Amino acid sequence: MVQYFGTARLDASFAALSDATRRGVIEQLARAEASITDLAERFHMTLTGMKKHIGILERAGLVVTEKVGRVRTCRLGAQDLAEEAGWIASYHQRWSARFDALDDVIAELKAKEKMDGPERQ
Amino acid sequence: MVQYFGTARLDASFAALSDATRRGVIEQLARAEASITDLAERFHMTLTGMKKHIGILERAGLVVTEKVGRVRTCRLGAQDLAEEAGWIASYHQRWSARFDALDDVIAELKAKEKMDGPERQ
DNA sequence: CTAATACTGAACCATATGGTTCAGTATTTC
DNA sequence: GAAATACTGAACCATATGGTTCAGTATTAG
Numbered sequence: 001m002v003q004y005f006g007t008a009r010l011d012a013s014f015a016a017l018s019d020a021t022r023r024g025v026i027e028q029l030a031r032a033e034a035s036i037t038d039l040a041e042r043f044h045m046t047l048t049g050m051k052k053h054i055g056i057l058e059r060a061g062l063v064v065t066e067k068v069g070r071v072r073t074c075r076l077g078a079q080d081l082a083e084e085a086g087w088i089a090s091y092h093q094r095w096s097a098r099f100d101a102l103d104d105v106i107a108e109l110k111a112k113e114k115m116d117g118p119e120r121q
Numbered sequence: 122m123v124q125y126f127g128t129a130r131l132d133a134s135f136a137a138l139s140d141a142t143r144r145g146v147i148e149q150l151a152r153a154e155a156s157i158t159d160l161a162e163r164f165h166m167t168l169t170g171m172k173k174h175i176g177i178l179e180r181a182g183l184v185v186t187e188k189v190g191r192v193r194t195c196r197l198g199a200q201d202l203a204e205e206a207g208w209i210a211s212y213h214q215r216w217s218a219r220f221d222a223l224d225d226v227i228a229e230l231k232a233k234e235k236m237d238g239p240e241r242q
Numbered sequence: 243c244t245a246a247t248a249c250t251g252a253a254c255c256a257t258a259t260g261g262t263t264c265a266g267t268a269t270t271t272c
Numbered sequence: 273g274a275a276a277t278a279c280t281g282a283a284c285c286a287t288a289t290g291g292t293t294c295a296g297t298a299t300t301a302g
Contacts, residue, residue, distance in 0.1 A: 011141060014138040014139035015139035015288095017135040017209075019289085019290080020132060026212060027212075035248080036249065037248060045290095046293085047250085048249090048250080049290070051250075052291080053290085056289085067249085069298090069299055070247065070248045070300070071299090084209055088205055091148075136259095156278080157278075157279065166261080167262065167263085168278075168280085169261085169262075169281085170261055172279075172281095173261080177259085190269055191267095191279065192269090193279065
């Protein structure tokens with residue numbers, strides 16, 4: 001595992017993550033699905049602007065959408081970022097020393113997860 | 122920790138990682154430092170082109186450079202991507218189910234690290 | 243049926259990539 | 273000192289963001 005990196009996919013994922021609004025959208029969708037209008041309002045942006053962000057997230061596989069009636073609902077996509085995490089972890093590894101910090105981060109997040117409880121699925 | 126994300130830094134890091142050439146440069150520099158000429162040759166690119174990539178990596182803090190005489194040497198920077206890993210891990214967490222996969226990835230990389238031994242520093 | 247809602251598309255704008263070529267400048271090397 | 277080496281900067285090109293406004297189209301509410 002974590003042997004071959006689909007570079008095109010990594011390109012799209014990292015590019016999608018390089019914008020604060022899009023990271024915010026992902027965080028939002030992790031809590032609950034939302035329409036374009038919902039997201040546009042929350043991020044103080046026009047519908048058209050938000051639609052573009054969603055397009056980029058969709059192309060990267062991070063978000064999927066479905067239109068029912070006049071409303072397009074956005075949800076987190078199938079892409080689980082394992083490859084991206086692997087790439088970063090590998091960089092960490094070569095970088096050597098501070099690698100253990102990632103363990104702590106994850107342990108911490110797991111502890112928090114138990115307290116919060118999974119909110120979707 | 123992993124509470125406040127410096128969004129500008131995350132923007133720059135993820136953007137820097139969104140290009141296959143730049144990820145390749147990082148992998149290269151993880152093995153050994155290199156001049157602009159070295160890197161330009163390895164990635165079949167003009168000096169000027171490679172210089173631009175290095176500039177982006179430098180602004181993101183992923184690479185540092187030092188010019189001695191007429192040669193500019195590039196090395197991995199101080200930025201250790203812990204925050205980026207944390208963000209992705211957090212997404213993983215909310216995404217719930219597949220989170221444990223990251224543990225395996227890391228365990229695997231750690232095992233490999235022991236075999237390889239740290240190559241720098 | 244009319245009006246409001248929700249999205250969509252085209253067009254436009256400024257800026258950033260990802261690259262190039264061409265013309266320098268600064269350092270070695272011979 | 274002349275020539276090769278290594279980088280640097282400006283200028284240019286195409287494409288992609290990140291956003292907007294404006295003008296639709298399709299649905300739903302009244």
